[in-house]
Amino acid sequence: MAHISRLTLMGLRNLAIFELTLDDRAPVLITGANGAGKTAILEGIHLLASGRSFRESRLQRLQQWQSPQTTLFAQVDNRLGCQQLGWQRQKQETTLRLNGENARTQAELAWHLPVQVFSPESHDLLINGPSERRRFLDWGAFYQHPHFLLAWRQYQHALRQRNHALRANAPDKEVALWHLPLLQAAEQVDAARQAYCRALSAVASKLAVQISDSLSDISLSYHRGWSEDENLADILAHHLDHDRQLGYTQAGPHRADLKLRTQGRDALHVFSRGQQKLLALTLMLSQAQLLSESMAESPILLLDDLCAELDYEHRARVLAVLPQLGAQLFLTAIDVNSLPLTTIGYHWHLIQGKLQT
Numbered sequence: 001m002a003h004i005s006r007l008t009l010m011g012l013r014n015l016a017i018f019e020l021t022l023d024d025r026a027p028v029l030i031t032g033a034n035g036a037g038k039t040a041i042l043e044g045i046h047l048l049a050s051g052r053s054f055r056e057s058r059l060q061r062l063q064q065w066q067s068p069q070t071t072l073f074a075q076v077d078n079r080l081g082c083q084q085l086g087w088q089r090q091k092q093e094t095t096l097r098l099n100g101e102n103a104r105t106q107a108e109l110a111w112h113l114p115v116q117v118f119s120p121e122s123h124d125l126l127i128n129g130p131s132e133r134r135r136f137l138d139w140g141a142f143y144q145h146p147h148f149l150l151a152w153r154q155y156q157h158a159l160r161q162r163n164h165a166l167r168a169n170a171p172d173k174e175v176a177l178w179h180l181p182l183l184q185a186a187e188q189v190d191a192a193r194q195a196y197c198r199a200l201s202a203v204a205s206k207l208a209v210q211i212s213d214s215l216s217d218i219s220l221s222y223h224r225g226w227s228e229d230e231n232l233a234d235i236l237a238h239h240l241d242h243d244r245q246l247g248y249t250q251a252g253p254h255r256a257d258l259k260l261r262t263q264g265r266d267a268l269h270v271f272s273r274g275q276q277k278l279l280a281l282t283l284m285l286s287q288a289q290l291l292s293e294s295m296a297e298s299p300i301l302l303l304d305d306l307c308a309e310l311d312y313e314h315r316a317r318v319l320a321v322l323p324q325l326g327a328q329l330f331l332t333a334i335d336v337n338s339l340p341l342t343t344i345g346y347h348w349h350l351i352q353g354k355l356q357t
């Protein structure tokens, strides 16, 4: 079960030098006033694992104004042993380190440090377009299916090339050269996502009732990005002229979506904002549970400001469910009393980016 045993964050937002040593996997609670840097700590863990922040798309904004670089380090104990992960960004260049050597891709770090976050931004999963939901599904498929990432990359490559040929007004034959690699990769991406979505759906319906009565009737369905009764090869061939006019490929796994429904209707149109957040949280915790069941690895859960997001009853229900996931937890709150925690492992109070000792 993955857990962080040491963490160092330097030059990240208001964290000049932030260090934690954790002797065991007990939950970590960070409290502090607004602007203390609580979310920045979770952001640092997420950045080290995935190469991106969950609340800011421009990495430049994360680097501390006064600092020439951002440096992140974690010691992670996981199913494969003890791993040293490093991430540094200096003058727009990112360097990744894994066990004393340079890592080529962010995926190598992600593989060792599966991280799930729930924050005010998690609501975007429901309200934004399908790309957030595809990213969500792909995160799960990446850990569940060993060949998913390669197939996904091959698909993106073939798609880019086909779109490029369309825009360059290349002859039909040249565009069609990309059909076979695109179709082969599409089939693998689609199969992995479908299998993942089926497994996720089973876990989510069980977890949903534990979290909220109002979620008892949710359903998840995967839409693959082209019509169910046609095959993609025919669509690519028949729609070539239309694709050419548009300058891009209309159908394929890059148009997939995860539809969330309740009582036969789009959940977004039925649920209140609070219920939508509970649904987003349920999905995220379902991913965590599925990962621990399928891979004997549970992700690290980052729960940012749960109190601001949920009412007292639901906070209590969520906190009662968390232990069954077996994951290491990092929680933030303004005040310790707002979380109905029965056991707190570690509790630190943060003031202006520094832990109070």
Ligand SMILES: Nc1ncnc2c1ncn2[C@@H]1O[C@H](COP(=O)(O)OP(=O)(O)O)[C@@H](O)[C@H]1O
Pocket (backbone or CB within 6 Å): 012, 013, 014, 015, 032, 033, 034, 035, 036, 037, 038, 039, 040, 041, 061, 062, 063, 064, 065, 066
């Ligand atoms: N690039 C930066 N350099 C230095 N400080 C920053 C930078 N970006 C944000 N901050 C400051 O860092 C703090 C980050 O706060 P945040 O993690 O959102 O706090 P909390 O979650 O505790 O409310 C804020 O006080 C903010 O003003």
Ligand SMILES: [Mg+2]
Pocket (backbone or CB within 6 Å): 038, 039, 040, 304, 305
């Ligand atoms: Mg915050």
